[in-house]
Amino acid sequence: MSLSEKYEAVIGLEVHAQLLTESKMFCGCRNAYGAPPNTQMCPVCTGQPGTLPVINQFAVELGVRAALAIKAEIHHESVFSRKNYFYPDLPKGYQISQYERPFCTRGKILISLGDGSEKEIGITRIHFEEDAGKNLHKGDHTQVDLNRAGVPLIEIVSEPDMRTAEEAGQYLRTLRTLLRYANVTDGDMEKGNFRCDANISVRPRGQKEFGTKVELKNINSFRFVEKAVEYEIDRQIRAIEGGETIVQQTRGWNSAKNVSEVMREKEDAHDYRYFPEPDLAPLQISDKWIGEIKNELPELPDQKKSRFESSYGLSGYDAGVLTASRDLANYFEGVVDVCKDAKTSANWVMNELLGRLNAVGKDIVETPVSAMELANLISKVQSGAISGKIGKTVFEEMFETGKTAESIIEAQGLKQISDPSALEPVVRKVMEANPGQVAGYKAGKVKLLGFFVGQVMKETKGQANPGLVNDIVKKLLDS
Amino acid sequence: MQLKEFTIERVIAGYRKQEFSPSELATSYLDAIEEQNGRLGAFLQVDRDLVLAQAAALDSRRQEVNKLPLFGVPIAIKDNFLVKNWQATAGSKILKGYVSPYTATCVEKLESAGAIIIGKTNLDEFAMGSSTENSAYFPAKNPWDTSRVTGGSSGGSASAVAAALAVGSLGSDTGGSIRQPARLCGIVGLKPTYGRVSRYGIIAFASSLDQVGPFGRTVQDVASLLEVISGYDRNDATSSRAIVPHYSDHLKGATLKNVRVGIARDWLEGVDGEVRKSFDEAVKLMIKDGAKIVDISLPHSRYALSTYYIIAPCEASSNLARYDGIHSGFRAEGVTDLDSVYFKSRGQGFGAEVKLRIMLGTYALSAGYYDAFYGKANEVRKLIQQDFLTAYEDCDCIVMPTSPSTAFKFGEKAADPIKMYTSDICTLPVSLAGLPALSVPCGLDSQGLPIGLQFIGKHFEESHLLKVAHKYELERGEFPLPAGVDY
Numbered sequence: 001m002s003l004s005e006k007y008e009a010v011i012g013l014e015v016h017a018q019l020l021t022e023s024k025m026f027c028g029c030r031n032a033y034g035a036p037p038n039t040q041m042c043p044v045c046t047g048q049p050g051t052l053p054v055i056n057q058f059a060v061e062l063g064v065r066a067a068l069a070i071k072a073e074i075h076h077e078s079v080f081s082r083k084n085y086f087y088p089d090l091p092k093g094y095q096i097s098q099y100e101r102p103f104c105t106r107g108k109i110l111i112s113l114g115d116g117s118e119k120e121i122g123i124t125r126i127h128f129e130e131d132a133g134k135n136l137h138k139g140d141h142t143q144v145d146l147n148r149a150g151v152p153l154i155e156i157v158s159e160p161d162m163r164t165a166e167e168a169g170q171y172l173r174t175l176r177t178l179l180r181y182a183n184v185t186d187g188d189m190e191k192g193n194f195r196c197d198a199n200i201s202v203r204p205r206g207q208k209e210f211g212t213k214v215e216l217k218n219i220n221s222f223r224f225v226e227k228a229v230e231y232e233i234d235r236q237i238r239a240i241e242g243g244e245t246i247v248q249q250t251r252g253w254n255s256a257k258n259v260s261e262v263m264r265e266k267e268d269a270h271d272y273r274y275f276p277e278p279d280l281a282p283l284q285i286s287d288k289w290i291g292e293i294k295n296e297l298p299e300l301p302d303q304k305k306s307r308f309e310s311s312y313g314l315s316g317y318d319a320g321v322l323t324a325s326r327d328l329a330n331y332f333e334g335v336v337d338v339c340k341d342a343k344t345s346a347n348w349v350m351n352e353l354l355g356r357l358n359a360v361g362k363d364i365v366e367t368p369v370s371a372m373e374l375a376n377l378i379s380k381v382q383s384g385a386i387s388g389k390i391g392k393t394v395f396e397e398m399f400e401t402g403k404t405a406e407s408i409i410e411a412q413g414l415k416q417i418s419d420p421s422a423l424e425p426v427v428r429k430v431m432e433a434n435p436g437q438v439a440g441y442k443a444g445k446v447k448l449l450g451f452f453v454g455q456v457m458k459e460t461k462g463q464a465n466p467g468l469v470n471d472i473v474k475k476l477l478d479s
Numbered sequence: 480m481q482l483k484e485f486t487i488e489r490v491i492a493g494y495r496k497q498e499f500s501p502s503e504l505a506t507s508y509l510d511a512i513e514e515q516n517g518r519l520g521a522f523l524q525v526d527r528d529l530v531l532a533q534a535a536a537l538d539s540r541r542q543e544v545n546k547l548p549l550f551g552v553p554i555a556i557k558d559n560f561l562v563k564n565w566q567a568t569a570g571s572k573i574l575k576g577y578v579s580p581y582t583a584t585c586v587e588k589l590e591s592a593g594a595i596i597i598g599k600t601n602l603d604e605f606a607m608g609s610s611t612e613n614s615a616y617f618p619a620k621n622p623w624d625t626s627r628v629t630g631g632s633s634g635g636s637a638s639a640v641a642a643a644l645a646v647g648s649l650g651s652d653t654g655g656s657i658r659q660p661a662r663l664c665g666i667v668g669l670k671p672t673y674g675r676v677s678r679y680g681i682i683a684f685a686s687s688l689d690q691v692g693p694f695g696r697t698v699q700d701v702a703s704l705l706e707v708i709s710g711y712d713r714n715d716a717t718s719s720r721a722i723v724p725h726y727s728d729h730l731k732g733a734t735l736k737n738v739r740v741g742i743a744r745d746w747l748e749g750v751d752g753e754v755r756k757s758f759d760e761a762v763k764l765m766i767k768d769g770a771k772i773v774d775i776s777l778p779h780s781r782y783a784l785s786t787y788y789i790i791a792p793c794e795a796s797s798n799l800a801r802y803d804g805i806h807s808g809f810r811a812e813g814v815t816d817l818d819s820v821y822f823k824s825r826g827q828g829f830g831a832e833v834k835l836r837i838m839l840g841t842y843a844l845s846a847g848y849y850d851a852f853y854g855k856a857n858e859v860r861k862l863i864q865q866d867f868l869t870a871y872e873d874c875d876c877i878v879m880p881t882s883p884s885t886a887f888k889f890g891e892k893a894a895d896p897i898k899m900y901t902s903d904i905c906t907l908p909v910s911l912a913g914l915p916a917l918s919v920p921c922g923l924d925s926q927g928l929p930i931g932l933q934f935i936g937k938h939f940e941e942s943h944l945l946k947v948a949h950k951y952e953l954e955r956g957e958f959p960l961p962a963g964v965d966y
Contacts, residue, residue, distance in 0.1 A: 091806045
């Protein structure tokens, strides 16, 4: 029995998503990435004496959207609490968060796995909190940047429902897609706007009780989610096999060395001395407000997927690929809007565009070929202005140079020749040059038709309308 | 001009009759403060330039005396309020030299009403205390007898008004910090309903209890100040949207006829002879004027002291975490690493009482203790509040002594925290219930020290409360000034 048959991992994820608000959670400072250090701050978010927090209503709205997206329960009353600890990036000496009474509990999402199966992952809770600032270590001293202090976050805590690294990775991707669809967060992991910690334990298969869990931090890129989780599962299994006892601890993923390392042991755990934030009344979210937010909620991935299937006649697979992100779905719809042929559009977007994007490691938002331009190209193929084959060449050129289909076709003279009077002389020329094949055809080798068509296409550098060439060749050979 | 005669009304009348200009009046106050502050220790900061700049600006707006209710009225502000360009030390070394980057909402309202901020007043460090002996700088002294305390924590604000070094002042009251010093200094001090006045810009002690309120020589002055500083503030999520009545106008025609005044008999046990006598006389005066006395019961108030000394320190331990030697205020010398920044800065920056309360609160909030302490205390708090609401079914307001004893000598209670805490025994239940209450002088004891009567009202019914207190004040007649205030 292999080790992976002997043991089973139990994984739960805690995700922090930065909310797409204009301003911070409890003050009017701008919530924007990349400003010079300590330029987006005020007496409130720097914790000046006498200041008080005021809840950003739009942040609450985004939280409600997230809750709706994961089909969770939204509580009419929830409570902010103070999480007390000392750290230089925490100007008040406490973080305002939600503890015993979060605004949202009991959600779920459905993830798709590589073997074609689907699995439901429970979400325990979502709560609001403010971000801390950032410590910048420079040589022997540390500087503090408070631009991020007070930026609104939601923390999404999953049930310990995942059993493999693949499930953890898919959960994270699906959650991100959902929240991006709902315009809750930009989900940018590299900028720290979407952060993930994993609680991982292993147990012998068949055992009911959970093993001792380890919290794994710093999983801050989609590139190594699976790798990090896999490593930690493997490390724990090996440790148990080696006779060790797993101790409760916090480990950090070192993406340079591809290992997890101890950050702190359980006994170093903080006592956060949570208590209800006395500066804020309980947060009230009415059914009426939830209803309004629901009405304005953007179409979510599963709704969009079934709409793509029903109104565009796409296969489940195609609809799934094209709704993987809202940007891609919008792109596809942009193409269909112009060229009106959903299936052809789907083929072009999936085969040509996504193929090229994947090859160069770019996202749909970075595409050098706009939806409008791709639609123009498709229309030219459909109308017979260029052949499908040349269409693909033109697309390559568009992708490389960013030029329009029109200008490429014009500049390179790629326009399809669909004029019989221009093509007939070429056909005659080919026949004259290949008397043997003409004789063979006439003797009954009808398959040679393709040979003549091919030669004509070659002569015209592929610009000839192949259907028309076919007709002319047939007519002249049969006469 | 005689500063000892000034009430808000008198100052405004003086401007109208062009008896003096804002600059002249401000200069007189500044001179008096300079002369008296060494004796009284009422002010921690008086900045001539800042004061005269405000006065000069008003000199050129003389016609606005008819529009601005506090035109050119010198008001002192407790040093735990932020006023832009002024220091805000909260009476602590840890904020020594801290200059406010913004102005508290209530002070902004005073400024818009034309008031002159005359100085920042002394207090117990972070408003923790009942005598102003916990000031990290120097104690404030009682103008009635400078060997005695002013009460606290707003001792400087009370002393300043009692000694005519300001026409009115603002303080903060968490468990009695306005009412108790007002009583010990023989002036009127009001703690409004929690939420009536914005807390934005007040250095927090215990957020669920802290409330801003005015001191004045008369109920009329306190009403005028309350009218200006009250109201909803979008910067304070706990401030109330209840409309602000014209408190001072409402005083006209006040009567005690058929006013049902509640008295909790069990509370009067343990109140010493002279205070009790003075209380009984005040009640008689009210009965004479038509008030109906109703016996009420506040059974859970006996737990107020214990409840308060859980809730307030818990909140304080968190509120004071920001003074960490990194972001604002004092940082100790010779620090070597992060922990030493925290330990040394906080160790040297905070005084003994503050440390005691931070430790109390930190302990009570620790894992495993929350339910037994903070959780339980909040349950008791609800019961205390409920007692008051039940009592108000039978009465319109409640009277009781403001504190059990008159001004005590320096050091008399400082060594024993419980003894000190007990001076607030009559004010704490009201704070826990979030109710409005004011202290009005009701007599002098045999040593010539003021005694105070506490009027307690219903939530957001300051208007009624002030009317009752005002009528009592009229019946009582003129209250004397401390000897030596003759300028």
